[in-house]
Every structure is written in structure tokens, then in C-alpha cells.
Amino acid sequence: MSNAERRLSELGFQLPRPAVLPPGVRIPFSWVRVHGSRAFASGHGPLAPDGTMAGPVGQVPSEVSLEQAQSAGVLALLSMLSSLKQAIGSLDRIDAWLTVTGFVNAAPDFELTTMVLNPASELLLEVFGPEVGAHARTAVGYSTLPFRLPVVISAELEIAGATA
């Protein structure tokens, strides 16, 4: 088990299983694109432990509360970490987080998109430490997200070692 997963486990979190797509959904793209030492994570939504989509869905805060959206942000981060583990073998190969982009399914007058993503950013810093985990971030509101997910997260990272 990687150090990152041990820290997650100590904090009471676990990585979900790989995403189980709804019937009929194709994804002609990579959950994580690795090229040399660079890794790009596609937009990830919140997953239940078994890899199925985790609810609730809809707009923040009218259909999904701020607190629910914050939890969804953490689950989206965990699903991204699960994809990263699959793609690069171990989360301990992550040398540096560079950017985290947070997408919030937001009502037009919702102004707390920053707060929606903060628990995910804080977890990332706790798990990877302040040097590796530091990241630039944008977290803004979108008129709609795939499957009406409340939060989606993507990222760019630097990884160590050669890719098999």
C-alpha cells in the first residue's frame, strides 16, 4: 500500500473501485493521460465505493446543499486518485500536483464555489504534504455538468520514473 493510501485510510477515506459507466455511455478518452513524466486527469465525478455514480445530483445550492457539494468534491478527488493509481501503479509516484480544476454545477447567483472545493484541496494537502500537494486551482460555476453531477474535478500532475 502506498504512503498516500495509508494516509487516506488513517483519515477514514478509501479509494472507490474504477468507474462503472451508466448503460450506453462510451468514453473515447483516457481517465488519465500519461506522457513521459506528465499526467493529466480527465474530469472525474463522485463515485460510491463500488464505482457507481454517487448521488445526490443537481445544481448547488438549489438541489444539492453546500455541505453535500463539499462531500461530492472529496468523492470526486478520491475517484481521480483511484484512476491515477490504475494509470501509474502507485500514488507515491506523484512528484507534484500542478493544477486542480473544480467544476461546480452552480445556480447563477451562487458565489461560494471556492468553498465547495476547499475540503478536496485540504485533503489533497494532508495526504501528499505541502510540497507535493501544492496546486494552482480554479473553482467556478458551470451551467451544467455531465449526468447533472454537482461537482467534477480534473488535474495536471508531474510523476516520477519511466512509464511502462
Add this chain to the structure above:
Amino acid sequence: MSNAERRLSELGFQLPRPAVLPPGVRIPFSWVRVHGSRAFASGHGPLAPDGTMAGPVGQVPSEVSLEQAQSAGVLALLSMLSSLKQAIGSLDRIDAWLTVTGFVNAAPDFELTTMVLNPASELLLEVFGPEVGAHARTAVGYSTLPFRLPVVISAELEIAGATA
């Protein structure tokens, strides 16, 4: 003719001419920014073969159907490829697609933004093959896009060889 263009041609597609801007529109940015082996494509919308903007415009699915938006996504990819060819000389210099970002002009309850971008992603994989063409992707809904375009695509790529 590059291998990529030959494949496009076999599949029945052609690159549009460089974008003809509407009267009075300035673009103080680069359609493609090349720096060393890195290339960044700005947001591109769908073009007609002569480089003028291709319709229809408006929100998906209220003003532009899912099928029309999928076609617009493919046309936006083709206009991005046309800009890339201009910037780097030949599409065969593309070593790796890294990210593709799809912007959909989406009604607040439209949940199929993933499907809007799939034909473009699939074409990219067909033309460049699964190794070069693999890409991380986000495809989400925006409250509005420039000129009310239904779909816009941007990308980051890795290219081979020195830049003139």
C-alpha cells in the same frame, strides 16, 4: 499531404481554410501557441470549408440539437487541426495529444455534454491512432460561448522536432 490528412480525407473530412473573423473582431492571442515541443490550441469553434463560422448557433438542446452539436464538435476539431497545421507545418509532427477540453453551450438541465464531444474524440483517435491520439478530456456545459457557438474545443499537445 500528411498521413493525418490522408486519413481524414479517407474518412470524408477536409480541413477548413483559416478562420475568417466577423467584421470588427480582433484576436490578440494565438490560435496555436508553440513553445519548444509544447503546443496549446486556443478555443476553436466550427467553421465552414471557406473559414467562415458554421451554423447553427445557440444553446444545446433548445436551439441546437444533440446531433447538430455533435457535428459542430467535429467541425470545431477540424478547425483546430487546420490551425495546428498552419502553426507547425504538418499534423504528422504531433507526438501526443494530451488534453482536449470541450465547451458546450448548454441549457441548465442538459446532461449529455459527454455525448456532444464523443464523435470528435473518436475521430481524433481514428486519425492519430490510440497511442498518439489518447487524451484526457473534460466536456461540460457553459452558460454562453463566444458568438453563441454551440461547441468550442481547445487542446494541449506535444510535438516533435524543433520549431522554426
Add this chain to the structure above:
Amino acid sequence: MSNAERRLSELGFQLPRPAVLPPGVRIPFSWVRVHGSRAFASGHGPLAPDGTMAGPVGQVPSEVSLEQAQSAGVLALLSMLSSLKQAIGSLDRIDAWLTVTGFVNAAPDFELTTMVLNPASELLLEVFGPEVGAHARTAVGYSTLPFRLPVVISAELEIAGATA
């Protein structure tokens, strides 16, 4: 004083002081993430010279006019330059602008997001020159931005020299 700041000063602009966050707002991310020669600027909004948020806030063009949004875009660029100076010591270490992403808090039928970001792009080209300042750009409309800011800007850059 860096050459970039001298140019800004000649053009009548000054860098604001570092951002003063509203009470209770935490930012568990980096305004600028530097890793080797790469720098990523988080989403920045417009600031007053003292580092407090600059108004007006709200949607373009219903609550904030096109002209006000253009000024907000320039102020957002200046606040990003201020963060960059803090992070890398001198703006003259910037070797290349790569991407600039403009986020506009836009009404659903507003189609001039390109124009909102043009003055910021033009200032960037004037201050850094056409080679260093060239950048790929996207500038689209969002249903809401943090604190109802009218414009937010993020960027990726390449910088020279080792990081202390």
C-alpha cells in the same frame, strides 16, 4: 524594478498589493504553483490597489457593462502579475506565456466574451512583447464565479532560472 513593471508604469498601470481575502475565506491552494521552469497561476479576480476586491460584481452585461468587464479583466491580469512577482521574484523571469484562460460571469445570451478579455490580452502583449507574451486563450461564459466576480483569469507560463 523589472522591465515589465516599468512598461506597466509607463502605460499608467500599477500592481495591486497581495490579495486581502474576505473574512472567513480560506484558500488551501497556491496563487501561483511553481515547479521547475513551469508556473501555473490560479484564477485571479480584479483587485483594488490595496489588495481588496474591486467592484462592481455580477453578471455581464446585465449587472456589469461590457466596458466595466473589460476593465475588470485588466485588473484581474494585474492581480495575477502581482502574485507572479511574489512567487518568482521578478516578472522578467517570465520566458513565455503559454495559455491565458478568461472566465466571464455571463448572461446566457451574452456573446461577446472574446471582447471582455481582449484588453487584458493586449496589455499582456504590450508589456511582454509579441514573442514572450504570445498566448493561447479561451474566454467563455460561466453561470457564476466566486464572490460573483465579473471576470477571473488564470494562466500557465514558462519561467527562466532555478527556483529558490
